[in-house]
Amino acid sequence: MSKSLESIRYYDNKFEVLNQLLLPQTFVYEDCSTSDLGFAAIKSMKVRGAPAIAIAAALSLASELKNLNKKLNLVDTKNYIFSKLDYLCESRPTAVNLFKMTEDMKSLMQKELIHLENNITGGEILKNLFIKKAEELLQNDISDNMAIGHFGAECFSKKEKVKILTHCNTGSLATAGYGTALGIIRTLHAQKKLERTFACETRPYNQGARLTAFELVYEKIPATLISDSMASFLMKEKGIDGVIVGADRVVANGDTANKIGTYQLAIAAHYHNIPFYVAAPTTSIDCKKKSGKEIMIEERPKKELTHINNMQIAADGIDVWNPSFDVTPAFLISGIVTEIGVIFKNEIGEYDVADFLNKKK
Numbered sequence: 176m177s178k179s180l181e182s183i184r185y186y187d188n189k190f191e192v193l194n195q196l197l198l199p200q201t202f203v204y205e206d207c208s209t210s211d212l213g214f215a216a217i218k219s220m221k222v223r224g225a226p227a228i229a230i231a232a233a234l235s236l237a238s239e240l241k242n243l244n245k246k247l248n249l250v251d252t253k254n255y256i257f258s259k260l261d262y263l264c265e266s267r268p269t270a271v272n273l274f275k276m277t278e279d280m281k282s283l284m285q286k287e288l289i290h291l292e293n294n295i296t297g298g299e300i301l302k303n304l305f306i307k308k309a310e311e312l313l314q315n316d317i318s319d320n321m322a323i324g325h326f327g328a329e330c331f332s333k334k335e336k337v338k339i340l341t342h343c344n345t346g347s348l349a350t351a352g353y354g355t356a357l358g359i360i361r362t363l364h365a366q367k368k369l370e371r372t373f374a375c376e377t378r379p380y381n382q383g384a385r386l387t388a389f390e391l392v393y394e395k396i397p398a399t400l401i402s403d404s405m406a407s408f409l410m411k412e413k414g415i416d417g418v419i420v421g422a423d424r425v426v427a428n429g430d431t432a433n434k435i436g437t438y439q440l441a442i443a444a445h446y447h448n449i450p451f452y453v454a455a456p457t458t459s460i461d462c463k464k465k466s467g468k469e470i471m472i473e474e475r476p477k478k479e480l481t482h483i484n485n486m487q488i489a490a491d492g493i494d495v496w497n498p499s500f501d502v503t504p505a506f507l508i509s510g511i512v513t514e515i516g517v518i519f520k521n522e523i524g525e526y527d528v529a530d531f532l533n534k535k536k
């Protein structure tokens with residue numbers, strides 16, 4: 176099997192991201208070994224996808240800490256890490272993974288602070304703990320995605336062969352490896368159950384055409400690219416067995432923020448009686464928010480719509496609205512596939528995501 180694609184590469188003293196702005200024409204890794212470089216790579220979308228964003232933020236800071244040429248005391252180390260994490264959180268607002276990683280790291284650091292109070296090497300110990308935990312995120316994400324692949328493929332166990340529609344990019348390029356929605360497609364393919372996957376181009380940033388198509392060709396998975404406007408007709412004409420998408424934030428009632436265009440796919444799938452699954456690691460779940468109304472939706476520069484490859488395609492002076500994500504209401508979602516199992520609606524047709532998580536603890 177060919178080596179799978181990597182969006183992030185972490186070495187002893189160096190962290191690099193694949194510059195996804197240049198794909199599919201140019202395949203180049205760029206240094207991302209400081210929090211400034213990490214922030215810029217996330218904001219400019221050189222690295223993107225909810226899990227990859229969080230991991231890239233953590234590892235850029237981990238590399239910076241490794242290369243720091245001064246030794247800080249315990250409190251200064253804690254303050255340094257906290258302020259850099261807060262800064263990294265300013266990069267993109269919708270995917271919860273970054274905020275969750277920050278919160279988890281901060282609470283771990285805070286706990287350790289008490290134990291290390293009188294330790295003269297406390298600063299170094301705290302720093303090394305952060306680095307270790309950041310490194311663990313890489314491996315955990317890959318194993319989570321493989322479990323998502325397994326649980327997601329089970330949702331189609333009654334079918335012999337399936338045709339799956341997907342949106343945006345949720346594969347190796349959006350995660351530490353394997354992918355979430357694309358991980359399920361990959362598993363179905365490995366199980367010889369995938370007849371074909373259809374990938375929406377995902378305007379305006381074209382993650383589907385530029386990145387998912389690239390991954391599917393690279394992995395030799397049977398795939399067809401469509402424009403977003405063809406999705407309903409595809410469902411009507413091609414006998415689609417399921418739509419599987421990723422998530423940037425799944426909230427307590429199951430409402431899910433994902434790449435713009437996801438909502439209209441869910442509506443079309445509902446109309447055509449096609450199951451619509453969300454694939455999301457638990458790091459993409461935010462039970463602090465009760466419903467999708469509370470999710471902050473990132474708005475991206477208007478140039479993403481008016482230009483393609485720096486060539487202007489829209490009339491000068493036109494007003495532009497460019498929300499990068501939308502929210503799919505929970506009732507349109509057939510199941511939320513996580514690494515610990517699939518969340519389904521309860522007997523009254525509602526999701527209780529927190530209850531599912533609690534029962535799995």
Ligand code: MRU
Nearest residue numbers: 223224225343345349421422434
């Ligand atoms: O703007 P992007 O490219 O970061 O958006 C990515 C998506 O919306 C993905 O579907 C989501 O992050 C899940 S990636 C496993």
